[in-house]
Each structure stands twice: as structure tokens, then as C-alpha cells.
Amino acid sequence: MTHIARLNTPLPADTPGPHTARLALICVIATFGGLLFGYDTGVINGALEPMKADLGLSPAREGFVVSILIFGAAIGALVGGQLADKYGRRQNILMLSVIFILGTLGCALSPNWQVLGVFRFVLGLAVGGASATVPIYLAEVSPYERRGSLVSRNEVMIVSGQFAAFVFNAIIFNIWGEHDSVWRYMLVIAVLPAIALLIGMLRMPESPRWLSSQNRDKEALAVLKQIRTPARAEAEMAEVRRLAEEEKEERLGGWADLRTPWIRRLLFIGMGLGIFQQLTGINSIMYYGTQLLQDAGFSSGGAIIANTFNGLFSVLGILTGLLVMNKIDRRVMLLGGFALTTTCHLLIGLTALMMPDVALKPYSILLFVVGFVFSMQGTIGPLVWLLLAEIFPLKIRSFAMGVCVFMLWIANAVVAFAFPPVVQALGIAPSFFIFAVLGVFALIFIATMVPETRGKTLEEFEEEVRTKYAGESVGLALT
Template sequence: MSSTRTPRRRPAAPAEAPGPHHRRLGLVAVVATFGGLLFGYDTGVINGALEPMKTDLGLTPVTEGFVVSILIFGAALGAAIGGRLADRHGRRHNILLLAGIFVVGTVGCAVAPNWQVLAVFRFVLGFAVGGASTTVPVYLAEVAPAERRGSLVTRNEIMIVSGQFAAFLVNALIINLWGEHTSVWRAMLVVAVLPAIALLIGMLRLPESPRWLASRGRDADALAVLEQVRSPERATAEMAEVRALAEQERQSQTGGWFDLAVPWIRRLVLIGAILGIFQQLTGINSIMYYGTQLLQTAGFSGNGAVIANTANGLFSVLGVSVGIALINRIDRRTMLIGGFALITAFHVLVGASSLLLPDTAAKPYVILLFVVAFVFSMQGTLGPLVWLMLSEIFPLKIRSFAMGVCVFTLWLANAAVTFGFPPTVAALGIAPTFFVFAAIGVLGIIFTATQVPETRGRTLEEFEAEVRTRYS
């Protein structure tokens, strides 16, 4: 039974001083987040590749939808299984495996002779995307010091949106250079093999998570890793706490799915899963996947919509950049609630401008302005924060497993939005669709204010001790 005493906070760790460990930690963040870049590129590239792909492979509307959506289902499976593999074999080991799968999936998609083979390799690629979405944030959270964890973990989010933006730009460039060739889509897809190889080679030179090593009784290895990415005094201080928590968890009676029988763990997993669902039900991927079609519906011409849609990619990157600059200065709950409030307001404005403005030349630009503002607000708040919270709130023993469960539900919500957005807009129009998104945003505010715990300024071990007391 968990103690009911108020947990003691550990003494303040020695302040970090400049040195080689800072550069080493920066290298870890750069290499690991290539997984996020691949996540973004592989989900965004289909937008521009789809039209030539349909011509080259003779896709029907049914097979087109299948080829696009199969990656999402692969990602859901990858998120669920990837977490278990990372808990069993290590975070670094899992990222290396995923890098290899990225290479195989990318090359397989690029050389696929028909849509059936393409669908198989899109599923393989989706598995790698889902596994990366689970494992990379956990790896970064466990390597980072508490005061830099927010900015380092959320670098993965900026790499995701940068990957999507890069996909839009690469597609436009390749179409302009070789658009007359029906197989041009293969060049768009194969570009992703370059960051996949960089991830594979880079991870060979990086260390394993010190917290995972300690959980396996490899204290000497864990301390050696901490000494690479901390000052010597800081490494020793953190290692004492990591060792104590690892020993406590080795004495636990539960493991795997059985951990969900523990009330405080079950509650954290539910909170994480619902946060992931709310992140997707803001409708962000309706813009990232169908932005061009939405803008055409709003009144842009075909070519005008393609050009205007690049603004969504640009402001997605800018939003995440601003979010990362603020994330260690504002409490997580405050930033989540503020993000939901902004998102809800811009959803209402998109809907109202679509419904109430007369059909003039200015109308599509007004809608674009509010859509871009929504994208900026979403990617500056919920986008990075939800991934950060998922990497912070779970106990070490099941951190990857629990995150896998939550990201699995996140991907299913993603699939629901992906399938549901086009027919909903066709049936109801832009205004009612965005009013539905606004109502979901209000529910998100209520949920965050009443259920989501604060993690900022606490080590992973301190937070675990506190929630054991609060929710037991």
C-alpha cells in the first residue's frame, strides 16, 4: 500500500555548468528527433503525392482511401507494440529498430509496382511512425535534466511539423521539376530515406536511457550515461534518486497490464489517453491532411489553395517554435487551458466567417487567416504539450507501455478525424464542422482544469511520488 505521507522533495540538484555534457545532450536531442522528422514527412508527403499516384497505379476512390489511411492503422499498432518493446529491450534499441523499419518501409513504398504492395509498405512505414511517436519522447524525457526536459522533449514536436512542412515544399519542388512524369510520386516518397539513414547511424553513437538502465539493475552503466550528459556533481546527485526509485519499482508486485489495477496508475493512463484524444479532436490533422481541399471549399482556386496551404505548414512550425520558447516558463495546466481557449475561439471565428460573410473575393482570405491562427495556436500549445505530458506522467516501470496505450488511442482518434472530416464538411459545410470542433475545445478546458496534474518543475521521480499519494 502506498504511503499517505506527503512526499519529501529532494534537495535542489547542483546547477548545470557549461561543458562538454551540454554539447553531448544537444547531440542526443538532434539525432533522436530525426524520428519526429520522419513522422512528419511520412504523414505529410501523401498530400502532394496522391494525384500522380492515382494516375500511375490506377487508384479508385476506395483504394485511394485505403492507401492513405493504412499508415494510420500501422501507426496505432506501432504505438501500442513499440512501447512494450522499448520497456523490454531499451529506448535506444527500439529507436534503432524503428530506423531500420523506416528505411525498409520508405524504399518499399517508392518501388511498389501496384497499390497492394504500396499498402503493405505504407502499413510498415506507419508502424515505424507510431513506434517513434511513442519511444522518442520517452527517451528524451529520461535523458534530459528536469529543468530542460520541456524544451528538449518538445523539440520532437517541432521536428514533426518541420517534417510536414518539408514534405509540402519537397512535393512542390519535385512537381515543378518532373511533374510530367506519372512516377514522380516515387521521388517524393524516397526522399525520406535520407533522414532514416541519419537516424540509424546517429543512434549507433548515442547512449541508452539512464533510467531504463537503472531499472534493469545496471547502475554503473546508468551513471556512466548521466556523466556524459550532466556535470559530475549533478550526475551523482541524480543517480542516487534514480537508483532509489528503481529499487522501489523492482519490489513492486505488479507489471504490464496488471499495473492498470493500481488506481493511481489507471487514473494517469486515462488522463493521458483522454488528453491524446482531445489533441486530435481539435481537428489539427483535418488541416494538415486536407488543408488544400478545405481552402478550395472556402473559395480558393485549385492552384491558389495549394499555394495558400503552405501557410499552414509555415505557421505550424512557427507555432511550435513559440511554444518551445514558453513551455519551461508557464505551468503545463495553464498553457493547456490557454491553448484550448484560443483554439476554441478561432474555431468559432472560422465557422462564423464561413456562415456570415458574403461571398466576396475577400472571404476565403478571412477564413485562411483564422485557420492559420488556429494552426499557430494549436501547435504552440497542445501540439507539443500533450507529447510532453505523456512522456512525464507515467512511472518508470510502465512508462513506455502506458505511453503506447495512450498514443494508440491518439492514433485511433486521428483516424476518426481523417475519415470523418471530408464527408462531414461535404454534408454540413465548414461552419457546423468547426462549431463541433469548438464544442470539443470547451470540453477540453473543463477536463484539463479538473483532472490534469501539473508536472512542471518536478523531476520524473518527484512527480511519481506525489501522484502516488494524491490518487491512491
């Protein structure tokens, strides 16, 4: 009862001031990791055709070069989460920025497909590490009232990076497309935001919640005072200290914690969210959008230009989502998002199946694909990353995030591998009907499993879920 009384005591309002600009700068710099995530995963969409011609890629080698980054990202997420818990969120992002630089330069200068594969894997390690670390860093520096919109800025940068990749690919291909090495120009651009991330993070503070978990409370309070009003900083620090003490008593921190039922339940929820996000098929569009549009009836030149609409509406979708992120419950937005994407899947499938092969058909499919991308990036895309950053207790937050993002990337790899052969074997319509069926399962999962986090501090949510699920576990044991 003492804990509940404390948690119900409202924190002082975080009124605007100089600290607001400092927090905004921190978010901008950290989300360059998201920009790199987006660019490096999206650039292959247009670079693949000239890369195949220059390096003589067979279909098997083509699949290897595309997918090796995804497997690297899965490992990077798993290992990066643990490194962020051990050495700190800021230190991990700094290390990742160096890997981004090395991986980008290595890919752009690769003399053959074998070397390219090695550096694509290295780049994947950085992409995965950033995907697991940046959202947590943002969640831990954000006030709970604005956490949704601030954490979701990372998703804005991810889709902006993908959009930038599509636009630069189209521009570079149309200007220098006759050069065999044109794909190298597309790839090397990513070194600029990687350098900006490295230089910028050197001046950014460490996460105050991670500092407190390392018994560095004075430093944690000093950081909070940079990004909160003084009264709010003191009040938040008291909550962080109290939860840290409780976690020390329970000895949370790694794989051993899966013996704790409520931790295991949260990890299951997190993995489910990551997997279902990818089973929407969003990255089948981000990786193979140009090829899909060619299959729908566009010319090769028309497809690469039409594909930029996928990037544009990704950005518009996430910007729309940010406008309502802090006003609508997470569960409501997730359910609405999956309902919309499932509807779009059905419309794409029905159009491909039933519409005659007339000039309007490819444009109709493009319209519904763009509608799917807009709906996905305005709801499911940012919300899954936000919830993964919110639902886990402090001491295992990066570890659990790494496990969940590892599963997300594995699901991503499955979709990336399966989509081209499935479309080739079954056609566009059955492929998107499969996505629609998976969307129904996602709706059931969210309705029955996913908790609400909006309007609560990270510490309040942890206390609430600990009490609720621990109580359920005791009840089951007694039964």
C-alpha cells in the same frame, strides 16, 4: 515523511559544460524520428492527386492508402512502447530507423495500390513506434529544468517534417508535375533522414533510467556523467535507484498494474490528452489542407501553395512555444491553447457561414486556419507529447505511453475518416463548429483532471502523484 524530505532536497545545479553539447547532440539525432513522423504523415497531402492518376485509385482505395498508415501507427505505438520497455529506448529507435528505410523504399517503388498499402502500413508501424519512444527517450535523458524545451524539440521536428513535405511537394509538383510517377519522388526523399537516424543512434547512449530499471546502475551512472555535471549525475542516480526499488516492491510493469487506482487514473488522463489533441482537428488540416482550401475557394494550384502556410506556421508556432515552455505551467498553457483553438474554430465556421462569396473569403478562411495551426502547435501539440512522457512511473512508462499514443492514433484515424465526408455533407462551417464543441469538453477535462509537472524531476512527480492519488483511493474505500 522520509520520502518527502528526500524529494525536497534540491539537486545540484546542472551548470553548462562539455556535457551540454553531448546532450544537445543526443536530442538532435533522436528527433530525426520526429522529422520522419512529420514528413511521412504530411507528404500524402500533395502526393495524393498524382498518385490517384498513376495508380488509378478509386475513392475507396484512396481512403485506404491514406488511412492504412494511421492504423499501422496505432499498432506501432502500442507494440513499440512495450518493446522499448523490454529492449531499451535506443535499441527500439535503431530498429525503427531500419523499418523507416524499408517502408519508404517500398512505398516509392510500389507497382500498384495493393503493394503501396502494405508498405504504407509498414511505414505506419515505424511512425507509431517513434511517436511513443522518442519523447520518452528525450524525457529520460533531460535535466528536469530543461525537460520541457528538450522533449518539445521532437514536436519541432514533427512540424518541420510536415512543412518540408508541403514545400517539397509544391516544388516537385511544379517542376515535374507532368510525370505520372512524380509522387514517387515526393515519397523517396524521406529515406535520407531515416539513414541519418540509423547512423546517428549507433553512437548514442541508452536511457540511464531504463538502464537502472534493468539493474545496470553502473552503465546508467556512466551515461548520466556524459550529460550532467559529476555531482548532478550522482544525485540523480540516487533518486533513480530509490524509485526503482519502490517499483520493484510494487511489481509494476504491465496490464496488471491497472488494478492500482493511481496508475489507472494516470492512464485515463494520458488517453484523454491524446484523444483531445487529435479532436482539435489538427490532422484534418495536415492531411486534407489542400482540399479544404480548394473547398474554401482557392484554385488547385493556389491551394497547394497556400497550404505551405499551414506548414510554415506550424513551425513558427512550436518555436514560439519553446520560448515559454519552461516559464509557464503546463496546465495554464494547455488551457490557453484549447481556448485559442476553440476560438479559431468558431471564427472559421462563422466566416464560412456568414461571409459573402467574394474574393476575400478564401483568404479570410486561410487566415483563421493558419491561426488555428499556430495556436495548436505552439501549445497543445508539444505539451501533450511532453506530458505523456512525464506523468507515468518509470517501469511502465513506455508501456503506458504506447497505450495512450495508440488511442491518440485511433482518434487521428477517426478524424481522418470522418472529416472529408462531414465537410462534403455539412459544409465547412458546421464541421468546425463540431470541433469548437469538442474544444469546450477538452477545457473541462484539463481543468478538472490534468496534474502539473513543471519544475519537478520525473521521480518527484511520481512520488507526489503516488501519494496524492493513493491517499484519495484509500479515502474512497473507507467511505
